[in-house]
Amino acid sequence: MLEAKEIHAYYGLSHILFGVSLEVKKGEIVCVLGRNGAGKTTIMRSIMGLTPPRQGQVIFKGKDITRTPVHKIAQMGMGFVADNRRIFPDLTVEENLDIASRGGQQKGAWNKEKIFTLFPALKNITSRRGGYCSGGEQQMLAVARALMGNPDFLLLDEPTEGLAPLVVRELMEQIGRLREEGLSILMAEQNVRSALKLANRVYVIDRGEVRFQGTVEELEANEEISKKYLLV
């Protein structure tokens, strides 16, 4: 589904990613773990095309999208949930969903009703402005907004950041249900425990490089990695 090959990314003059490679197969939830500032968000942005890598390749559904404009990548079926949610604060919840809608009428397409069955909490606040929603509501809205574009691949950047444990659990359940819907997911996380419950495979990132890759069990077995890079 998605493959990043040896990507190097920069912010201005500072070099952030040093040859990161990773892969997400169809139907997988892959977790990118790492401390604050390890480069997780940059990986997400590089894949989405927001911070195009200067070297290396990103391949999505068999096509090289390294130099493709962001909106084209999105139209190819990649959904993006940004790290601090980035809800449009002046738009109501409904409007936030409306402008993202690219549904069409085909079977199983995401529309508002389907969204509301997944996130019932959103149904009651459709006319509330995005800026006035709580953190949990905003996070659900961010995911819902990405879904309105009918993606088959989802980038989730730190979805649980700053949320209460109860809300995190609910959100993780919902993300799990997305996999059942057939979505592949690449998720960046700091919150190791909840992420590991969902993930099929794990990459550990530190200082812009991949330090470990493998299954959840393998990570749990490797205490050195956990201690060194994840502060568990």
Next chain:
Amino acid sequence: MKRNRRMKSILVLSLIFIIAFTLVGGCAKPTAPAPSPAPAPEKSDGPAQEIRFDRNIKIGIVDTYTGPPTVYTYDARDGFTLAAKEINAEGIHGAKIEFVTRDEEFKPDKALSWARELITREGVDVLCGFMSSASALAVSEYVKDEKVPTVVWMAQTEKITGEAGHRYIFHVIPNTRMSGRAAARYLADLPYTRFALVGSDFEFGHAIINTFWKTMTELNPKAEKVVETFWPVGEPDFTPYISAIRAAKPEVVVAAPGGADQIPLTKAIGAAKLAEEMVVYLHIGTDHAGLVALGQEAPEGMYGSSPYHYYYPDTPENKAFVEKFHAEYGRYPNFAGFNGYITAHLIAEAYRKAGSLDTEAFIDAFEGLSINSPVGQVTMREYDHQLIQPFFIGKTVKDPGKDYLIATDIVMISGEDAIPPLEEIKKIRGE
């Protein structure tokens, strides 16, 4: 070592650039270039033409060529060009007139800068132009030191030949004092006593209204001022002023709008049909440039003035000028075109009379000089260098043949009647 050479080459290049900038022209034209030599005489005209100038006469024009006033300054320049053609066909003691123009953007500092450039780099004999009063006054002080004769042909402030007058400055346009006096002379003959005085709130508007009222009360002591008000220049909406005028119930309205306010004010007067209720007199209200722009919207029966109309006086001289101007530029001249035209002829005639390229001789010849202009004789008054030229006041009327209004019942106020007496000027100058 090579790396240093590369870095240094960049620095050296920039150094050369800087030096070149300081020196460019500075060395290229170290002295003011002499105007090109006068062409060889085609034929000898006998003893009358004994004097021969050894070079052409160079004239510099500094005027506003960007922004709203351009409608006048282009006409002035074109009138000047036309006259220069006529003059050069004949020659001034074998010499021709050459001229260059500079754009001062209605900014006094730019005007000064260009005046310096024309005098010290181009080496012009005479300077002309100046739309902006501030520019004219600033340059006037400069040319006083430089001793370069300068003719102001558009700025109307009375200060130029009044308190700020001196030997090297000449004024070829009825100044605010003359316009105010002319208006008073005309309106004093009408049987009215209740006056509303309005104008643009800057030096020009106040100057005209003040002189008008001073003269009016001298001529007709019974005259009564029922309202006086000034609006800020660039006023977008004249409704309040017009209702104020109406409320005061005057018999005559005298308005002195600045250039920018002319058209909107005339429109507002037209829309309010004010000219049907009372006598409305607008300074420069019947000039061609404004009336043409207004088309059929200009109010009928409105009184206005202009130093020049292309259709009046209906003399052969005027017709000849208008036809030439029209043939050359495809339009009729407004008063600025006329001013530019006579300025060139005045300068040429002064040089002919002086028979010398010497500045002082030129000024001596210019003082008191009379020429025949399209509107009759005009004379440069010796004492204050103000051109004595007639002033025309008329009333707007629709003309079946044209898509704009023209002035009718035009009355010529002679220059002698309009110009303030010498004693007044002497008093202002403290002499």
Next chain:
Amino acid sequence: MDFLTLLPDFSTMTSQVFIGLSRAMILFMVAVGLTVSIGVLRVINFANGTFYMLGAFTAWSIAMWVGGTAGFWVALLVAPLVVSVLGLVVEAGLLRRLYNRPRLLQLLLTYAVVLLFNDITKIIWGVDFKTIEVPLKGFVTLFSNVSLPSYNLILLASGPLVAFGLWFFTNHTMVGKITRATATDREMVDALGINSKKIFAIVFMLSCYLAGLGGALIAPTTNIVVGMGITILVNAVLVVVVGGLGNIWGTFLASIIFGVGESFGLLIAPRFAIVFPFAIATVLLILRPTGIMKSVW
């Protein structure tokens, strides 16, 4: 002696209010285009005054070509469209390169565009005074003593109409909603699969359309000259800031404060009337630095 002492107090006040309002609407027409481009594109577009001027010139050409009173109405419809197409050319050719540049650079570049277009306009249209025939003649009496030129009613109506139209556009159309989203987070809009470049172009065209509409509406009341945009521009910029950057209703309100404030300034000190807008702007900005209404920034 001041003319206002000659009028009864009530009607003075009312007429002053109406004068202030029609002045305010003129200002609003220029400022609203500016606020749209500031709000969404984040570009302070000094060339907005130039598009206003071009609107007036284009309207003049069209009105002359069609002729008669109908000419003006045709011009009012067509001229803003012509200007917005021209705006698209400027956007695609120049502005698109500016969005990620420092603000100061954007500001000065648009100012250079002003210089350029002033000369181009002079070359195309020449230097004659130009004016369009007023399409609605006569006066309307509002109160016993207060009458207003009929055309001013159109001006008075057009301001709220434009403001309402913009409000409808931004709140009740899909493109408008996307525009609001783009104003706060362009990247995220792209990430949703929407081409924000297109949105920017549309918004810039809209702002040029509004400036052109303003120019066309003003054309019958003034003389159309090169440089007419520069004088009104600085007031419009201040209106936009005072109103809160990008806030349409704020701009509307600020225009009214400026217009009515200036016309009451005329009552107090006619000589210093031009001082009033700047004084108002200074005081308001000291009191509420980010504008009287919420800024989108």
Next chain:
Amino acid sequence: MLNVFSKLTKGQFFSFKLLIIGIVVLILLFAPSYLSRYYLYLVTLILVTVLFATSLNIPLGYGGLLVLHQATFYGVGAYAFAIFLKQGTLPILPASLIAPLIAAAFACFIGWICVRLRGLYFSFLTLAMGQLVWAIIYRWYNFTGGDDGIHAIPVPDFLRSGSSVFYTTLIVVLISLLLIYIIVKSPYGLTLQAVRDNPQRCESVGINIRNHRLIAFVMGGFFAGVAGVLFVLLERSVAPPMLFWTKSVEVLIMVLLGGMFTFLGPAFGAVVVIGMMTFFGIFTEYWLLFLGSIKILLLLFLPQGVLGYIEEMMAKSAKKIEKGEERGYAQG
């Protein structure tokens, strides 16, 4: 990385820059002997503008304050000086000192109000207040001459010849530039630049940001006032357009064209812009068209300014040298 390099070659560079400046000053010292009157005047005008542009760069380039209306202080300095001389209230020497102080006082007042605001809001408030000053001067006939301005300003005879004005201007401008240089390289100047680059961090270490900005703003006002005084010496006339907002935009363009992050950038920009204005003004009626296009091109393609570009080039080649990438040159 740059530090290493500058340690290696700082001496060379520094002396090289000094050499260029020395040569320019030397050329200027003898200017009256080889320049015609007009070009001497033009160079004087450029010198005045150089100081004006550099004064703007204290708050703009070093303080990071987007001052939109610097011409206010230039105009106030000029008007104050002109009024002193015209009314004869003060002899020329004290007048020439007090006029810039009045400009600085205006800057202090305007700055005190404006520096509370951030970013563009600051800019727009300077614009509004500057226009307020302009409107008052434009209207106050009895005091400022209104729209006609003040002319025939009585400058003493010994300051009337082109070369004496030139030398006075040259000396004052050089001293002012030196003072500005010392200021921006002083601990205060370095703190100011730190405030520009990272206000939050500066605030957290206890630096009073507002005061630093205000001082920069006032100093900018003072030196603009000095430039205003020099302008009056040169032209002996003042008028309202010299503090209209378009004048400020003009000088902003100079600063940007030259490069606002280099000390001499604004000066260079002043030379280029005045040179171009004069050149195009002489040779074509459509000078705005040319000037506008060239400004657009320069701003688009050299956003860091001409001098800024040169310095960047030097820094780049320096970096390459440091990384040992000079082989290419050696082979070529």
